[in-house]
Amino acid sequence: MVNFLIRRLIIAILVAITVSIVGFALLRFSGDLAALLAGENATQEDIARIAKSYGLDLPIYQQYFNWVISALQGDLGKSLFTHEPVAELILSRLGVTATLAFSALALGLLIAIPLGVLAAVKANTWVDRSALVFSVAGQATPNFWFALILIYVFGVWWRQASVLGYKLSELSIFGMQLSGLPISGSATWQHFIMPVLTLATTIVPALMRLTRTGMIEVLSSDYVRTARAKGLSQRSVLFKHSLRNAILPVVSLAAVQLGFLLGGSVIVETIFALNGVGFLAIRSIERIDFPVVQSILVCLACTYIFLTLLSDIINAKLDPRVRLS
Amino acid sequence: MTLADITSAPPASMAKAADEFATLAPSPRELMRRRAKSHIGFLTGMAIILFFIILAVFAPLLAPHDPYDQNLTARLLDPVWGPKGTWAHIFGTDAFGRDILSRLMYGARLSLMIGFTAAAIAGVIGVTLGIVGGYFGGRVDAVVVYLTNVKLALPVILVALSIASISGGSIIVLILVLGLLTWDRYAVVVRSLTQQFRDQEFVLSSLAAGASHARIIFREILPNLTNQIIVVASLDMAIIILIEAALSFLGLGVRPPTPSWGLMVAEARAVMFFKPHLIMIPGAAIFLLVIAINMAGDGIRDVTSPEGRG
Numbered sequence: 207m208v209n210f211l212i213r214r215l216i217i218a219i220l221v222a223i224t225v226s227i228v229g230f231a232l233l234r235f236s237g238d239l240a241a242l243l244a245g246e247n248a249t250q251e252d253i254a255r256i257a258k259s260y261g262l263d264l265p266i267y268q269q270y271f272n273w274v275i276s277a278l279q280g281d282l283g284k285s286l287f288t289h290e291p292v293a294e295l296i297l298s299r300l301g302v303t304a305t306l307a308f309s310a311l312a313l314g315l316l317i318a319i320p321l322g323v324l325a326a327v328k329a330n331t332w333v334d335r336s337a338l339v340f341s342v343a344g345q346a347t348p349n350f351w352f353a354l355i356l357i358y359v360f361g362v363w364w365r366q367a368s369v370l371g372y373k374l375s376e377l378s379i380f381g382m383q384l385s386g387l388p389i390s391g392s393a394t395w396q397h398f399i400m401p402v403l404t405l406a407t408t409i410v411p412a413l414m415r416l417t418r419t420g421m422i423e424v425l426s427s428d429y430v431r432t433a434r435a436k437g438l439s440q441r442s443v444l445f446k447h448s449l450r451n452a453i454l455p456v457v458s459l460a461a462v463q464l465g466f467l468l469g470g471s472v473i474v475e476t477i478f479a480l481n482g483v484g485f486l487a488i489r490s491i492e493r494i495d496f497p498v499v500q501s502i503l504v505c506l507a508c509t510y511i512f513l514t515l516l517s518d519i520i521n522a523k524l525d526p527r528v529r530l531s
Numbered sequence: 532m533t534l535a536d537i538t539s540a541p542p543a544s545m546a547k548a549a550d551e552f553a554t555l556a557p558s559p560r561e562l563m564r565r566r567a568k569s570h571i572g573f574l575t576g577m578a579i580i581l582f583f584i585i586l587a588v589f590a591p592l593l594a595p596h597d598p599y600d601q602n603l604t605a606r607l608l609d610p611v612w613g614p615k616g617t618w619a620h621i622f623g624t625d626a627f628g629r630d631i632l633s634r635l636m637y638g639a640r641l642s643l644m645i646g647f648t649a650a651a652i653a654g655v656i657g658v659t660l661g662i663v664g665g666y667f668g669g670r671v672d673a674v675v676v677y678l679t680n681v682k683l684a685l686p687v688i689l690v691a692l693s694i695a696s697i698s699g700g701s702i703i704v705l706i707l708v709l710g711l712l713t714w715d716r717y718a719v720v721v722r723s724l725t726q727q728f729r730d731q732e733f734v735l736s737s738l739a740a741g742a743s744h745a746r747i748i749f750r751e752i753l754p755n756l757t758n759q760i761i762v763v764a765s766l767d768m769a770i771i772i773l774i775e776a777a778l779s780f781l782g783l784g785v786r787p788p789t790p791s792w793g794l795m796v797a798e799a800r801a802v803m804f805f806k807p808h809l810i811m812i813p814g815a816a817i818f819l820l821v822i823a824i825n826m827a828g829d830g831i832r833d834v835t836s837p838e839g840r841g
Binding site for chain 1: 677680681683684685686687688689690692693694696697698699704769773776777780781783793796800803804807810811814817818821822825826829
């Protein structure tokens with residue numbers, strides 16, 4: 207087990223380093239940052255001056271090492287626009303994004319697992335078929351479109367948008383254009399209802415299908431037949447014997463999905479003008495605020511790596527076959 | 532007997548043999564064709580995709596108006612089912628007076644083109660890595676697994692947004708980025724299948740006969756992967772179309788005035804409360820195309836490997 211842990215940890219750290227290099231390089235190679243920052247009418251001298259003052263004139267490996275060395279000391283640089291430290295910018299918005307991602311994951315699991323179990327128990331009946339249709343449709347729905355439909359339904363049909371903390375006039379324009387609204391600190395739990403619903407629907411289909419497949423496999427296994435032969439109740443067979451085993455892969459998928467949710471909340475935060483990390487990311491991308499963008503990229507990647515590491519360790523702890531291979 | 536007799540009329544014995552052949556068990560290919568004909572999801576999916584392809588290819592002929600043509604006297608017209616709708620603009624017009632139906636058709640062009648080319652780029656990268664890793668194993672495989680892990684850790688939407696933004700909205704860059712960001716599924720699937728094939732008799736016998744690695748990979752392994760690659764490609768294409776729509780919706784993918792479905796939804800947002808059809812129609816187009824691609828992909832999986840139905 208210790209060997210397994212050490213090996214996985216080393217790989218995780220190497221992956222994190224590579225990802226930080228890739229993220230760093232991608233930003234540098236996809237365009238001339240200094241020229242973009244200088245604007246369209248800038249002269250060569252302007253561009254050179256900007257490149258020099260932001261350290262963009264150094265060779266790229268040197269830029270990277272400077273950045274990593276200060277990052278390891280907890281200094282992720284300063285925003286080019288607000289001049290606030292990037293670490294503070296991200297930390298102050300982490301709460302909103304984490305709330306979004308965790309609530310969406312919780313809601314997603316709450317819908318997906320019962321639905322998956324139901325689909326497996328009633329396999330190949332109309333219940334199973336409609337669950338399948340639901341998941342196929344869920345996978346094909348663009349989440350920004352779903353969010354707008356929610357806004358329309360809550361706002362126009364039920365006239366409840368104000369109950370959910372928004373004004374109709376605010377919701378019909380882009381969060382990005384309303385720099386005033388961002389709700390840092392003033393977001394109530396009602397503001398999160400529509401965003402969480404939107405995010406949850408994006409993860410339900412995959413989780414549900416995995417629960418269904420796992421349950422079908424387990425339900426046809428010998429020990430479940432034994433349990434049934436012993437005369438155990440359906441409930442005991444399903445939840446005590448079957449679900450516990452079928453849920454393992456679902457847990458590790460959930461860890462991965464949490465990583466996606468943290469990254470995928472960009473769209474939802476933009477639509478609902480929630481001042482989270484995603485909102486910060488897109489504003490910084492628009493303003494070519496590259497110190498903020500590269501820090502968010504690397505932080506999200508590291509969160510993902512950490513979550514998959516965690517789920518690997520949980521799996522290895524629960525299933526000895528994983529750590530021996 | 533002349534030459535013509537020989538070529539035009541096969542001997543009676545041969546015709547008989549062909550008849551006998553028909554009574555034998557159907558070939559795997561024939562079985563596959565039969566399964567495809569009775570698979571409703573596959574047929575529906577393919578029909579919808581074909582419909583969109585026809586719209587996209589013949590957009591210049593079919594579109595009733597120029598998709599870029601602004602007409603400020605005909606802004607925000609109702610669709611044909613609306614109170615003041617006319618057949619001149621079946622889906623109405625947008626805030627610039629541009630015809631929605633024409634923009635939808637040209638948007639189909641863009642979505643299909645980006646989805647197809649980006650999925651193809653991702654496919655080339657992912658299949659190459661997967662085959663090489665699965666076939667050679669050892670250190671080579673470790674590198675492939677490592678690269679896949681690095682790729683998986685990159686937050687796709689954010690990376691795509693930043694690159695699309697910095698590079699200034701070029702569609703070619705967008706395609707390249709989406710291709711480079713979605714090859715992981717190909718690599719994972721192809722690698723595990725190649726590992727299974729590597730030790731099977733048909734590969735071993737080819738190796739024993741002195742075939743080179745390149746020959747084994749291209750002639751023995753790759754043909755056996757085709758079906759699975761098509762299935763993964765369909766899923767990948769659906770995901771790419773969704774990501775492109777999201778990027779364009781956020782204003783950092785395809786730039787105005789190019790007609791893109793995601794962009795059309797974004798442009799309609801300001802009037803969504805009194806002209807809801809302007810967000811519903813392009814959104815529904817994305818939904819329909821993606822669901823059709825997924826249905827066709829699931830169908831291909833069921834048709835080509837009925838034993839692996841899940």
